[in-house]
Amino acid sequence: MYSILKDSKISKVEARAAAGTTDLVSDILDMSGFDSVMFIASTGDGTSGTVLELKVHGNTADSVSSPTPVELTSDSAQYTSTSASDADNKLLIVDIHRPAYRYVYATLVIDTQNCECDGIYAIQYNAKSVPVTADSDVIASALIGPSA
DSSP, X not given: OOOHHXXXXXXXXXXXXXXESOOEEOOXXXXXXXXEXXXXXXXXXXXXXXXXXXXXXXXXXXXXXXXXXXESOSOOEEEEOOSSSTTTTOEEEXXXXXXXXXXXXXXXXXXXXXXXXXXXXXXXXXESSSOOOOOTTOOOOOOOSTTO
């Protein structure tokens, strides 16, 4: 039985942030052993006119600055809020298959107006071998089913 819990690695890569317009940069993930990663940014309370964009970057080193990181795709998850609540408690998701770089991280760009962020999560999957060790952010998990 395939299980997301057993066959992937789930990590919280950026903590909750108060309302603001400062870009949030996640922890760096080492993709050795995985072919895919999905980043999920969770919003809190947003202001009308907030411009949100979730981007994924890659690097040859475990660094967000040196050597210069590369944006992995010309596409990103983007949203511009048009009311006081349409971006509240929502998700932006970017899924990358076979990134060109060993090290990857996400940036949640918050422009124009304030928006809270409830955190950024990463799911590394398509593991080259299992079992996958849970990230230290996971303090408890359970798999329920007939062949669990």
